[in-house]
Amino acid sequence: MSFPSAGPAMPHAVPPMPPPAVELRGVLRRYGSDDTAVTALDRVSIAFPPGSWTAVMGPSGSGKSTLLHCAAGLDRADEGQVLVAGRDITRAPEHVLTELRRRSLGFVFQNFNLVGALTAEQNVALPLRLAGVRVKREQVRAALADVGLGDRGGHRPRELSGGQQQRVAIARAMVTRPDVLFADEPTGALDSRSARTVLGLMRRVVQGSPQCVVMVTHDPVAASAADAVVFLRDGRLVDRLVGASARDVADRLATLED
Numbered sequence: 001m002s003f004p005s006a007g008p009a010m011p012h013a014v015p016p017m018p019p020p021a022v023e024l025r026g027v028l029r030r031y032g033s034d035d036t037a038v039t040a041l042d043r044v045s046i047a048f049p050p051g052s053w054t055a056v057m058g059p060s061g062s063g064k065s066t067l068l069h070c071a072a073g074l075d076r077a078d079e080g081q082v083l084v085a086g087r088d089i090t091r092a093p094e095h096v097l098t099e100l101r102r103r104s105l106g107f108v109f110q111n112f113n114l115v116g117a118l119t120a121e122q123n124v125a126l127p128l129r130l131a132g133v134r135v136k137r138e139q140v141r142a143a144l145a146d147v148g149l150g151d152r153g154g155h156r157p158r159e160l161s162g163g164q165q166q167r168v169a170i171a172r173a174m175v176t177r178p179d180v181l182f183a184d185e186p187t188g189a190l191d192s193r194s195a196r197t198v199l200g201l202m203r204r205v206v207q208g209s210p211q212c213v214v215m216v217t218h219d220p221v222a223a224s225a226a227d228a229v230v231f232l233r234d235g236r237l238v239d240r241l242v243g244a245s246a247r248d249v250a251d252r253l254a255t256l257e258d
């Protein structure tokens with residue numbers, strides 16, 4: 001019996017790991033100076049992987065908004081680094097950050113922030129126009145259909161319910177196919193049924209796609225819909241729960257608020 005001689009090791013085709021969609025490395029953010037100084041983020045390191053949905057929780061003033069703003073290039077870290085899709089944006093000039101936000105990041109806010117004078121379709125088309133992309137009406141309609149509002153394209157925000165307005169805002173945020181959707185209290189102004197619909201849309205964003213959602217919320221029910229919940233206190237990351245129930249999340253938050 002003969003064995004083949006051992007040749008050179010066959011190289012295995014290991015696909016490279018994609019970088020986190022967003023990463024903070026030792027981010028420090030301080031407001032004010034001397035005795036009025038507040039350390040809003042105290043050397044926070046966290047990575048948000050592609051295809052993941054993370055909720056950020058913590059008591060009032062714990063640094064949630066500051067984390068979101070630094071991660072999205074809306075605010076600058078005093079120390080540490082912020083990377084988006086592996087690219088260091090910490091000291092990127094303002095025009096580069098503006099371009100990044102237009103092309104790669106989406107935003108959803110508690111109060112929807114739709115332009116009242118524009119129809120739902122025109123609101124959804126806005127980020128494409130701002131990015132200098134030729135607007136295809138079918139693309140805009142498809143984005144509205146994706147959030148179940150294919151028949152509301154001609155309505156202005158005041159003609160829509162709060163839940164419908166938030167769905168338009170999500171369609172607007174997603175029409176550019178951003179790498180990351182940042183959501184700041186997206187269900188804060190909604191009744192529980194509309195909130196569930198919005199949370200279902202967030203789940204669809206991350207399901208089977210490399211897009212990532214980072215959501216600040218005070219609501220344990222909303223947080224428990226995410227893949228992971230991270231907790232801040234006094235500008236520091238103090239805990240991370242995966243697959244937690246709303247009760248688990250509420251209990252953990254209560255201990256931080258004591």
Ligand SMILES: Nc1ncnc2c1ncn2[C@@H]1O[C@H](COP(=O)(O)OP(=O)(O)OP(=O)(O)O)[C@@H](O)[C@H]1O
Nearest residue numbers: 031032038040058059060061062063064065066067
């Ligand atoms: N522009 C600013 N100037 C001075 N202090 C600020 C500024 N922005 C935030 N802070 C302070 O930084 C800390 C963190 O604020 P941040 O808004 O990030 O907290 P938060 O967890 O989002 O709070 P909330 O849940 O109440 O919205 C707070 O003490 C806040 O007062």
